Amino acid sequence: MSSKKATLTILLAILASCLAQAQGLGITQISTERLLLSQETRLYLSAPALPQNLTNPKEALEIWESGDGVNYSQRPISAVSARPHDDMGISFFLLLDNSGSMWTDIDGKDTQDSSALRVEQAKAAAKDFLGALSPLDRAALAVFNTRYWNASLPGSAPEDIARALDELRKPASEDAYTELYLSINRALADFSAEAGRRVLIVLSDGENYPYAQRTGKPNPESGTASATPAELIDSAIRNGISVYAIRYGAQKDPLIGGIAGQSGGRAFDAMDLEGLSSIYDTIRRDVLNELAVDYKASMDTGEKRWVRVTLRDSAGARYSSERYYYSGTLFGQGAGAPKAWYFLLVLFAALAWLLLALFKLERDTDKTGIRLLFGPKNQNTRFFALSGPQTIIGAAPDADISIAGNPSLRASHATVLFDEQKNVYTVVSDSPITVNNQTVTKKHLESGDVINMSGTVVVFDEALAKPKPKLKPRK
Structure with a gap:
């Protein structure tokens, strides 16, 4: 009852x-x-x-x-x-069902025609969607059945996600269950660190079918953990994520539409590749028109x-x-009524700013650069030189300045541009960052500017590059 x-x-x-x-x-x-x-x-x-x-x-x-x-x-x-979102881009997290039924045709029958498999049509529609994204958009992919795994982390390039889709394989019978609710819960947690507009698109061809509940044995990955629709709704709202659900095929989860609607998203039904592609287009168009x-x-x-x-x-x-x-x-x-110790935090911050203003940083180099002030463990006070017309700062290993360890830092979080003719440095970002506690997406940098990128804080100092004045010889 x-x-x-x-x-x-x-x-x-x-x-x-x-x-x-x-x-x-x-x-x-x-x-x-x-x-x-x-x-x-x-x-x-x-x-x-x-x-x-x-x-x-x-x-x-x-x-x-x-x-x-x-x-x-x-x-x-x-x-x-x-x-x-025309200027800021959108973060999309694709959560794809790879349960056993996805490896049948739309009628649930085995087939030798790979193009008729539900999973192949879902992959094709996802690839078309990724190909239509703006360069400012960001994407990620997670796949689930009995288990859940992040195939491509937030900020991954569309071509990397497409390759991850191509690597999907039919699961063994023990891995063929549909852990729908638990996987949505994990995706919401994985996606919560992304900034800006966040859209979770869930594609599944069946009802929530938990391994532990159906077999009486602990899930090999998550044990006896579970998630209810009410918990998913609360998590989506708490993390500021809209859930869009695509119910693929005749068998539909009865509650996933409610989860989507309460989170600010919508639910759609599809029976073929054309329908899937149309739904992906509709989701992006609706979000763009917000x-x-x-x-x-x-x-x-x-x-x-x-x-x-x-x-x-x-x-x-x-x-x-x-x-x-x-x-x-x-x-x-x-966040309730201010408490006395809140003001101690403000005082501490003010003292920190004063120390920065008075002492700046120890200048142990004559190069233009940024120094990591607050960041991942064991990386504080690290210095990075700036060189060339642009320097990309982010969590990606191939970024010009790669800072790992902060899950909120995107693959390419900000870029420092250098105009050699004007001798001006400018920081730009697809999503808001703060410079000297002011939210910006673009700002000309001055010596001592403090840049906060989702908790990773660096200080810019152009004075490091200025040559020391030559002393006039004594007469």
């Missing part, structure tokens, strides 16, 4: 969200990346009802926020951006907050969409 109630609760909970999105307004993702520094929250909206001829979209929107889900206060809108709305968040206590968006179209009709989000944690504690 409790299982039926849980199912009914999920289905009812997504009804308002799905209706709002179908009728012209839906909140697809809530980003709290700038909440701690600037008290701003960003909403990504699906808003087809927004009048197209507005010079100021703020006029059609209202944002309301609550700390208890009951008492709401209107919040000031800082900025509204149409199609923000609206980004930045607003000043309230100072309500507690970790959980509710936000309501209202929109008035050109005919005067009103649309509304509501979701909750988590306002973040500080050292594992919910």
Whole structure:
């Protein structure tokens, strides 16, 4: 009886969200990346009802926020951006089912025609999708059956993901189960460190079919671990990730559509390659057409907050969409009323900045470069020289400056450009970074600038390269 109630609760909970999105307004993702520094929250909206001829979209929107889900206060809108992902790119995480049934045709029958296999059609559609991505987009791939594994980490090149797809093999009978919910849970955790707009696309041809539950034996990889739809919804919302589900074939998981809808995504059904390709195109097009709305968040206590968006179209009709989000944690504690020790942290930070300003860094080289101030273990204070017209900084082994150990640092996180004619260095990034505590995607660098890339902090000092003045000979 409790299982039926849980199912009914999920289905009812997504009804308002799905209706709002179908009728012209839906909140697809809530980003709290700038909440701690600037008290701003960003909403990504699906808003087809927004009048197209507005010079100021703020006029059609209202944002309301609550700390208890009951008492709401209107919040000031800082900025509204149409199609923000054209400039920022999108992070896509593909989660692909490689269970035993994926190695049959759409009718569930064995076939010698490899092109008719579900897995081959899923691979072909994924490759087409990867080939259509913008250079600013980022992608990753994980594959699951009884087990789960990251085939290509976030930030991988599309061609690397395509090669990983080609390496898929039919699983043995013990590995042929569909650990759908547990795999979604792991993918959400693996994807949570990515910045910006995050879209998890799950493709599966069946219901959640856990190994431990069906066999009575522990899963060879995850033991007796499990995940419920409610836990997946909460994890997606907590991590700010939209889940899009593709149900491939006649057998469908009854709850995955609810998981997708509650996370801000959608569920689709497909029966062939053409349908799969069309769905991938629809997902990317829908995300590209989103609206980004930045607003000043309230100072309500507690970790959980509710936000309501209202929109008035050109005919005067009103649309509304509501979701909750988590306002973040500080050292594992919910963001509530300020405590005395918070101010000690601020004082400590101020002293650190003062020391930097007074003493800068010990200059043990005469080259232009950056020095790692805060980073992975055993790498602090490391110096990197800058040379050539551009220097790529990231976690990839082939980056010009490769800094491993920070899971939030992307493969190519930022690039330092050098204009030799103007003798100017500029840092650029596909997603926001901070320079001297200001969020930017591009900035001309000056000596002493502090650059924060998702927790990896470096200091730039051009003075290192300036030649020492020659002393005039004494007469």
